[in-house]
Amino acid sequence: MAAPRTNLKNLTVALLTKDDITGATYGPTRKILDAVKASIDPKVSSDKAYGDGVVKYVSEEVTEIEVEFETLGLSLSDQAFLIGGTIENGVLIDGDKNQAPWVAFGFESEKANKKRRFYWLYKGKFSLFKEEFKQKEDKTEFQGDTIKGTFVLRIFDGNWRARGDEDEVGFTAAATWFDAVYEQPADAPAV
Template sequence: MAIVGLQDIVYAKLIKDDKTGVQYEEVKPFAPAITAQVETAQESATQYADNGPIAVITQTGETTLTLTVDEIPLDVLADILGYELKNGVLIYKQDVVPPYVALGFKGNKSSGGMRYVWLYKGRFSVPSDEWNTKTDSPEFQNQEITGTFVRRDYDKVFKVTADTDIPEFAPYMDTFFDSVFDLSVLDGTGS
């Protein structure tokens, strides 16, 4: 089935990720969705011996997310970039290290179902801005932002996806985005 839509981008700041567990802040709305492109880097190497290939190894690298949205609110930019928002003024500082965040969204499927996605640990870079003068014909200037996502230290997971048209997913469908999806619920050990 093909993906035919995108909606409901949300995020949560990662506050703990070590061998004892993982913890996030509350889930918040991000910005109205236009496009999301998710690319995970993978490199393969083939071992040759006895005049032929005998083994292949694959290494999964970082995941790059490119989002195009209507407009990212200043409070969201401050939150995901680690900047200060003071009296309606977003203060960009060069030495600020953005916090790690999780990002989730939904995609409509041609089957009528939905694809749900969480990227668990990433940092965003300052978005590009484009400003154009008004002309006789109105033209929207959307905002694009890029994030780089990696695996969590706790369990090495970097992404989860789920489909609403798979019956086994039904118990988790209504709460999937209430908090960052806790994989322990799949084993019956989570909240």
């Protein structure tokens, strides 16, 4: 039986610098601090082909993946990295020339059995996010940042996600998972 998830940490991003039929490459990884929660919601298009009055074939295709994560607060440099913009003298300038870059997004989820599951989503863009503010009253109510993104299949190989689990036989990438965006070794058998 699989153990339920109990914690989230190590939000990590990397700039996608190339994605074409010859390959995909990424820049160095960058940690996003103070993870609160994350969600991944794949959108699937499903089409059916009928023959003799019954469904004979079903075609399912991932069209996009909605990603959302919340932190205690995104630094201005993390915001500039994720949604575009420049920081000058400690001030982030938002404008019509800002362009969110393509990035990979990774994190880990701890499980009740003390093992971990690791994730990398290969290609997506994050968007400007809603900011809400509330005055302090009798009790402090912390206000973090939630950012949403849309992820898609890579041009290179059609992949959108890699997941590794310490419970799986043969998984050895835990120690280096966030050093770089995970790629299947060239000599690994095709699945």
